[in-house]
Amino acid sequence: MSLSRLNNPHLDTMSSDFLYHLNINVACSQNATDIEQQFGDIRVICTGGTQKRMKELAIYLRPILGIADNSEPVDLCESGQRYAVYKVGPVLCVSHGVGSSTFSVVLHELLKLVRYAKCEDVVFLRIGTCGGVGVEPGTVIVTEKAYNGCLENVHEFPILGRRVRRPAFFAQDVVEGILGVGNQPKDSFEIIKANTMATDCFYEGQGRIDGAVCEYSEDDKMKFLQKAHDLGIRNIEMEATMFSSLTRKADVKAGCICVALLNRLNGDQVTITMEQKHEFEQRPFIIVGRYITHLLK
Amino acid sequence: MSLSRLNNPHLDTMSSDFLYHLNINVACSQNATDIEQQFGDIRVICTGGTQKRMKELAIYLRPILGIADNSEPVDLCESGQRYAVYKVGPVLCVSHGVGSSTFSVVLHELLKLVRYAKCEDVVFLRIGTCGGVGVEPGTVIVTEKAYNGCLENVHEFPILGRRVRRPAFFAQDVVEGILGVGNQPKDSFEIIKANTMATDCFYEGQGRIDGAVCEYSEDDKMKFLQKAHDLGIRNIEMEATMFSSLTRKADVKAGCICVALLNRLNGDQVTITMEQKHEFEQRPFIIVGRYITHLLK
Numbered sequence: 001m002s003l004s005r006l007n008n009p010h011l012d013t014m015s016s017d018f019l020y021h022l023n024i025n026v027a028c029s030q031n032a033t034d035i036e037q038q039f040g041d042i043r044v045i046c047t048g049g050t051q052k053r054m055k056e057l058a059i060y061l062r063p064i065l066g067i068a069d070n071s072e073p074v075d076l077c078e079s080g081q082r083y084a085v086y087k088v089g090p091v092l093c094v095s096h097g098v099g100s101s102t103f104s105v106v107l108h109e110l111l112k113l114v115r116y117a118k119c120e121d122v123v124f125l126r127i128g129t130c131g132g133v134g135v136e137p138g139t140v141i142v143t144e145k146a147y148n149g150c151l152e153n154v155h156e157f158p159i160l161g162r163r164v165r166r167p168a169f170f171a172q173d174v175v176e177g178i179l180g181v182g183n184q185p186k187d188s189f190e191i192i193k194a195n196t197m198a199t200d201c202f203y204e205g206q207g208r209i210d211g212a213v214c215e216y217s218e219d220d221k222m223k224f225l226q227k228a229h230d231l232g233i234r235n236i237e238m239e240a241t242m243f244s245s246l247t248r249k250a251d252v253k254a255g256c257i258c259v260a261l262l263n264r265l266n267g268d269q270v271t272i273t274m275e276q277k278h279e280f281e282q283r284p285f286i287i288v289g290r291y292i293t294h295l296l297k
Numbered sequence: 298m299s300l301s302r303l304n305n306p307h308l309d310t311m312s313s314d315f316l317y318h319l320n321i322n323v324a325c326s327q328n329a330t331d332i333e334q335q336f337g338d339i340r341v342i343c344t345g346g347t348q349k350r351m352k353e354l355a356i357y358l359r360p361i362l363g364i365a366d367n368s369e370p371v372d373l374c375e376s377g378q379r380y381a382v383y384k385v386g387p388v389l390c391v392s393h394g395v396g397s398s399t400f401s402v403v404l405h406e407l408l409k410l411v412r413y414a415k416c417e418d419v420v421f422l423r424i425g426t427c428g429g430v431g432v433e434p435g436t437v438i439v440t441e442k443a444y445n446g447c448l449e450n451v452h453e454f455p456i457l458g459r460r461v462r463r464p465a466f467f468a469q470d471v472v473e474g475i476l477g478v479g480n481q482p483k484d485s486f487e488i489i490k491a492n493t494m495a496t497d498c499f500y501e502g503q504g505r506i507d508g509a510v511c512e513y514s515e516d517d518k519m520k521f522l523q524k525a526h527d528l529g530i531r532n533i534e535m536e537a538t539m540f541s542s543l544t545r546k547a548d549v550k551a552g553c554i555c556v557a558l559l560n561r562l563n564g565d566q567v568t569i570t571m572e573q574k575h576e577f578e579q580r581p582f583i584i585v586g587r588y589i590t591h592l593l594k
Binding site for chain 2: 006007009010011014018020021049050051052082097099105107108109112115148149150158159161200205209210211212214218220224269271
């Protein structure tokens with residue numbers, strides 16, 4: 001068992017910490033804190049884009065975790081007005097919005113929460129939707145290496161004015177663990193491991209030609225997507241590089257499970273029906289449910 | 298009067314467009330569309346981080362726009378589950394989440410919406426909170442030039458795998474227009490024009506030492522903030538570079554009005570009370586209300 005130690009010596013000198021976007025105040029100096037009592041049993045933190053999906057996941061996980069509760073899940077961070085946080089036994093389900101900028105804010109604060117609560121061996125998971133690259137809509141992709149929009153296998157961002165590049169890949173045992181329990185013959189869908197490209201822009205950054213601005217051709221776009229495909233990239237979303245690199249830097253394990261809503265080699269627009277979309281969105285739930293059962297055994 | 302033409306020739310060839318994250322379907326081929334009837338009168342689009350604040354802004358603007366309505370504002374894009382959109386006469390109030398990644402998605406779709414609805418001379422405004430650099434908490438800052446986390450006056454992001462750098466500044470007439478009506482002797486707060494730094498990371502990206510990860514010293518941080526201050530940067534948020542460059546590229550006017558919740562030269566944590574925060578958040582409302590009145594005269 002190991003506690004999350006993180007990678008910031010300054011935290012040891014703070015007498016209190018205000019997790020601003022979660023609106024949680026932590027009195028760091030006390031030994032047995034409220035935070036420890038409220039969140040100390042957390043073993044898995046599931047994150048995903050929308051509040052609605054995270055609430056649905058919390059409800060989905062209840063019977064799997066043996067929790068008999070039919071009440072409406074309570075958003076513990078509603079007063080913060082930015083991120084929704086639901087607790088289901090040892091699992092936290094947290095919304096992170098669209099893309100790395102919003103996700104990194106709540107991820108920093110969740111990593112600190114886990115440290116202050118003295119949680120042991122916490123695993124962070126992201127479930128999401130994505131564009132597929134050469135895979136059928138409905139395919140579930142578990143990310144191995146994450147590439148940025150320059151097709152580099154790093155997360156690059158400025159710190160104190162200088163570009164810093166950090167490794168961006170998920171722990172092999174988490175990837176194989178998810179694949180090991182996730183892949184069952186009875187399933188009507190495919191689950192694969194592959195590389196993922198994460199961009200900060202859904203339109204121009206992902207080579208779409210249907211954004212408000214587009215200064216390249218359909219042919220340029222297809223060459224770019226083919227280049228991504230050649231690197232083993234099978235899906236595109238907006239979080240995997242930041243997510244893998246920050247959790248790695250903070251020394252916690254993480255995994256990323258996304259379902260493809262379209263095959264970008266066939267077009268840019270999402271054309272599935274709302275019913276299909278809802279069915280597709282359930283697939284990462286199923287995989288996460290199995291993996292959490294396996295982790296908590 | 299000029300229509301928004303945008304900067305994407307592909308849009309002229311599409312028979313329909315699904316604004317996925319707003320969950321709005323547009324039949325581009327029809328001449329008098331539903332979209333034109335519903336949104337054609339829009340003159341100003343106000344954007345901001347949270348749904349709650351945008352709903353409050355919609356209510357705040359009603360009497361200013363002479364709209365007698367005490368009903369709960371309706372989120373027109375609730376079914377999209379990601380962004381809240383409220384219409385108050387000729388003004389749309391839209392939530393964009395935290396940071397450029399999430400804001401760029403909805404901004405692309407709003408720019409297309411405005412084009413399809415054949416709106417004339419639309420102005421996009423962002424109101425938000427920020428960290429001040431050498432200014433008192435509560436100061437309202439109207440952005441002139443926007444700098445990225447490398448302290449460069451550009452928005453840089455990858456398109457088709459290559460780093461593209463675009464100009465990042467707001468139209469002088471919008472800046473002066475806001476200052477001209479915004480600055481009134483009766484106000485109990487200061488409003489200034491200044492440069493703004495926008496980062497993709499709230500913690501390491503803005504030189505905070507209280508994130509989950511921090512590998513630099515307080516001294517390094519202060520040198521960085523001083524360097525920003527020397528460039529005329531008086532506030533830090535997470536959207537201004539993308540917002541100014543994308544609206545400029547799409548040939549629509551834009552302005553960015555933020556209130557500082559703290560002075561980063563004095564610390565990293567937000568320490569004002571919830572009451573103070575709420576009062577500070579009203580200040581951009583006041584300025585936007587005056588500017589909209591001026592625009593629609």
